[in-house]
Amino acid sequence: MENPDFWHQKWASNQIGFHLEDVNPLLINHWQATNPQRDDKVLVPLCGKTEDLIWLAQRHDEIQGVELSKIAVRSFFAEHFYTPMVTPVSGQHELYQFDELSIYVGDFFTAPLSKADIIYDRAALVALPESMRLQYAEHLKSLLSEKGRILLVTLDYAQNEMSGPPFSIHEDEVAQLFSGFKITRLERDEADETHPKIAKKGLSRFAEEVWLIELE
Template identity: 40%
Template sequence: MEADFWHGKWERGDIGFHIADVNPLLVKHIDTLQLSPHSRIFLPLCGKTLDIHWLLDAGYRVVGIDLSEVAIRALFSELGITPEVQDLGGLLQFKSTDINMFVGDFFRLSGDILQKVDAIYDRAAMVALPAAMRLDYAAHLRQVTHTADQLLITYEYDQTKVDGPPFSVVADEVLRHYSDSYQLTQLVRQDVAGGMKGKVPASESVWHLCERAGTDLSGE
């Protein structure tokens, strides 16, 4: 998926993918991660999701990345926060108390820049990427987060009848990307009301990914 595709959507305000509510699956299942107060949660390709508002209100620290500066500036505006902005050479950093957002290419984000995170919440990253990019995405995510535990949300539907994003990511693919590094548990699988884009039946799954003992992906 070309960067211009997403830049264009945000610049035109064509953001039907932006859900104007907190995801109830996050609220229901975040305790699965067994996080301590003030834990730092990473949201890849986060846009301006209202999930960030909820996580901050719940006492967590949030770090995220998105291609769109429009989205990240809108996020801080809606939070009522004026961030400190820093050019990191290839990435922009928008930072304030308990929130740190990067703008730029996810694959330019290093572990040193990201720093330690306690968990990953992937609601809209893996499903936003075409199949050709998802293997590299999963590998880079594991590397920069040192295989932090995850809540991952995926969709399954007949992609021959309607194309993504969000793309269909079947259970076998999730296992293929992550089973070497994580113990995986499918917490829930449920029908999507109205189907995918109102065109085909679809299901939505929540996965808990817990690091396997002995996994070490700390090297760059």
Template identity: 45%
Template sequence: MDASFWHQRWASNEIGFHGSEANPMLVEHFSSLNLNKGERIFLPLCGKTLDITWLLAQDLKVVGAELSEIAIQQLFAELGVTPTISEWSKGKHYRAENLDIYVGDFFAMQAQTLGHVDAIYDRAAMVALPESMRLQYTTHLMALTARAPMLLISFEYDQRLMPGPPFSVTEKEITAHYQPNYQLQQLAAKEVPGGLKGKCPARECVWLLASK
């Protein structure tokens, strides 16, 4: 899966993965991150998720990384905010009060570009990547963020029934990637109503990753 896949999805408005409200699991379990007002939370592969609006309403500073500039143009339009746009070494930087979005290749980002973050919220990044890319992703994410605490949302289902994305990411895999550096706690797991994309039974799980 390469960049052209996601560019095509946004260009053709094939964004069924974009929710119509903030993720209920974020709303329910956000407090487990113990963030204070004004602290900074990072959303990798953020798209134009309404979770950003919800997090801003909690008086947080939000920073995201996204490949598609179309997604970020739509994000700011829907927020009713005119961004300041500048360049970073591998793309564009959209900025407004309490909101920074880096458009470009997540894997090309460096820690000094991102700056300090107090937490990570991964709703749609790990599950968006095929298994062959997930070790590269998790390794880079930890390096970028100095292993900041994380709220991670995953799906578990029979991958034979649907090709993804979103992909099935099991407890075993999450543990393999993160347990050397984090204490892992599954906060909740629930059945996806009607199945994932209406195609197959699935569970949506939320994890808290606390730095060791």
């Protein structure tokens, strides 16, 4: 990952405004659009310590996560009073396992992941600078099973009004990154003037968008 020290520092200093304390409502509202089956293998890249992992593990038998920060992964298991089995993997990663959950600590691009039927990306693509997004999208696609699909959450705001991460990703870029796939916008949640990004940051617009990306 580009500039991993940036993210290590964020977790070390607990500057994790990107972390949601509860399950993401966009996941709850739109997961059914992926036509999920109990035995579908689910991948959550750059998962942090998201509560979404627990929600998904209640519905699927195998959840894989990947996270750069060991602090995040250890916090996740500690906060849920889980004692995972920890295994060194290929000298570059550690694998934390507990019941349905398997989380790799280390670089997403080199983690020894198995193919996934559904990939849920709420905070990964938007965390990456433009220079890394094509590489990320190509790697994501390589991890999809034959009938795999992606539930993707992106942000849309005027990039010149706020520096990322998280970064703004226009619908045109989503189309370019996943060219050859069927792309459906499931929701565009437009913030009003009371939203912190507008009221406090002074952005002219801010929206979360949810995409279903499927193999044609």
